[in-house]
Amino acid sequence: MRTSRRLLRAGLAGLVLLSLLTAMPSAATATDTGIGHATSFAYLGFDVSWPNCNQSLPGGRDFAVVGVTGGRAFTANPCLVSQFAIARRTGLAELYMNIGTPAGASAGMGRTGPAGTCSTTRLWCRSYNYGYNAARAAWSFAVSRLGSGAYAPRWWLDVELNGNWTRSTSVNAAAVAGALRYLAGRVRVGVYSTSYQWRTIAGSYRPRVAVWYATVHTTAQLALEHCAASWGFTGGPVKIVQYSWGSVDADVLC
Numbered sequence: 001m002r003t004s005r006r007l008l009r010a011g012l013a014g015l016v017l018l019s020l021l022t023a024m025p026s027a028a029t030a031t032d033t034g035i036g037h038a039t040s041f042a043y044l045g046f047d048v049s050w051p052n053c054n055q056s057l058p059g060g061r062d063f064a065v066v067g068v069t070g071g072r073a074f075t076a077n078p079c080l081v082s083q084f085a086i087a088r089r090t091g092l093a094e095l096y097m098n099i100g101t102p103a104g105a106s107a108g109m110g111r112t113g114p115a116g117t118c119s120t121t122r123l124w125c126r127s128y129n130y131g132y133n134a135a136r137a138a139w140s141f142a143v144s145r146l147g148s149g150a151y152a153p154r155w156w157l158d159v160e161l162n163g164n165w166t167r168s169t170s171v172n173a174a175a176v177a178g179a180l181r182y183l184a185g186r187v188r189v190g191v192y193s194t195s196y197q198w199r200t201i202a203g204s205y206r207p208r209v210a211v212w213y214a215t216v217h218t219t220a221q222l223a224l225e226h227c228a229a230s231w232g233f234t235g236g237p238v239k240i241v242q243y244s245w246g247s248v249d250a251d252v253l254c
Contacts, residue, residue: 042220043062045062045092045251046248046250047064047065047066047096048067048083048248049069049070049083049096052247052248055248057083059089062091062253063091063093064093064094065087065094065096067095067158068141070098071098072164073109073134073138073164074134074137075098080146094152094153094155095150095154095156096157097155097156097157098163100163100175101127101172102127106134109129109137111126114128114129123168123171124171124174127172127174127175128178129178131179132179132181132182133178134175134178135178135181139182151187156191156192157176157183157191158193160214161201165201173202176191176202176205177207190210190211191233193214210234210237211231211238213240218243220252226238237254238254240253
C-alpha cells in the first residue's frame with residue numbers, strides 16, 4: 001500500500017479487526033509514540049505485505065494487517081507466512097487482498113463464474129466473475145499457507161487508483177461485489193480506500209461494509225479525525241485509519 005501513499009500525497013493531499021472492535025472504547029485522544037503502543041485508549045498497529053519482505057517489523061503493537069496478494073489480483077505475497085506469524089503476536093491479525101477488473105495475463109479469469117459464462121463484450125459479467133475468482137484464489141492461497149489463520153477476524157479489499165480499473169464505475173463495482181460475495185460467506189469483509197478513490201472507482205456503490213481509511217497523516221492523533229462517520233464511503237463505519245510512520249504503514253483503531 002506504499003504506492004497508494006504516493007498517490008495520496010500527489011493528488012489527494014488536499015482531501016482531508018473483527019469482533020474486538022466493538023468492545024474497544026473510542027479513542028478520542030491519544031498519546032502517539034510513533035507506531036508504538038499508545039495510551040489513553042488508542043490501539044495502534046501496522047500493515048505490511050510484499051514490499052516489506054526484507055524489513056524488520058515493529059513489535060509491541062496492538063494489531064496488524066497482512067497482505068495476501070502481491071500488489072495485484074491473482075498474485076501472491078511471498079512473505080505471507082512469516083509476516084502473519086509476527087502479526088499474530090499482536091493478538092489481533094487481519095488480512096487484505098488486492099482487487100481490480102480483468103486485465104493482463106489474468107483477464108481470462110473473468111470468463112466464467114457465478115455470473116455465468118461471459119462474452120468479451122459483457123464487461124459487468126466478466127468483472128463480477130473476476131472479482132469472485134480473485135477472492136477465491138486469494139482465499140485458497142491463504143488457507144494453503146496459514147491454515148485456520150485464514151479465518152482472520154476480517155479481510156479487507158484494497159481498492160486504489162493504482163489498481164486495474166476501467167472508466168465505468170459500475171463495471172469496477174462489479175469486481176468489488178464479486179469479491180465480497182465470495183468472502184462474505186467465510187469471514188467479515190471491509191474496504192481499504194479513500195472517499196475520493198472510492199467515488200472515482202466504484203461511484204455510488206454502497207455495499208455497507210466496514211472502512212479502512214487511508215490518510216497522509218503522520219500521527220495517530222490526526223488520523224483519528226477520520227474515524228468520524230462522515231468519512232465513511234461504503235455505508236458502513238470507519239474501523240481503521242492508516243497513517244504514515246517511517247518505512248512501515250501505521251494504523252489506529254477507531
